[in-house]
Amino acid sequence: MGSFSIWHWLIVLVVVLLLFGRGKIPELMGDMAKGIKSFKKGMADDEDAEDTRTVEHRADEPVKPSKEKATKS
Template sequence: MGSLGIGHWIIVLAVVLLLFGRGKISDLMGDVAKGIKSFKKGMADDDEPAKPSAAPEAPRPLPGQSTSAATEGEKKVV
C-alpha cells in the first residue's frame, strides 16, 4: 500500500521530463558538474601552505597605553 511500484516510477519520470524537458535537465547536470569541479579546486587551493609575508607587523598598543619606543624617544629628547 505504501510502496511505489515500477509503474509509479515511470509515471513520475515522465512527468519530470515533461515539466523540465531534456535540455533543462542536461543543463542542470552540467551546472552540478561545474560546481563539483570548482569545489575540488577550492579544496586543493586550501591544502597549499600559506606564503609567509615579507615582514611581520608590530602589534599596535591599546588606546591610552604608551609604547616603549615612544617613552625611550621622549627620554632622549628631554
C-alpha cells in the first residue's frame, strides 16, 4: 500500500499527458524557470539596495524619527 507499482505511475503519466498535452508541460517548466530566475534577480537587487543605503547626519544635530515610523504607531 505504501509504494506504487510501475502501472500506477504509467496511468498517472497518461492522465497528465491527456490533461496538459505534450507541448504544454515543457512550456510550464520554462515559465517556472523564468520565475525562479526573476526571483533570484530580485533577491540580489534587494541585497544590493540594502548595502548602498547610508544615513548622513552631523554629530551636533539631533536624530529625528522618520515619517514611516511615526505613521506606523
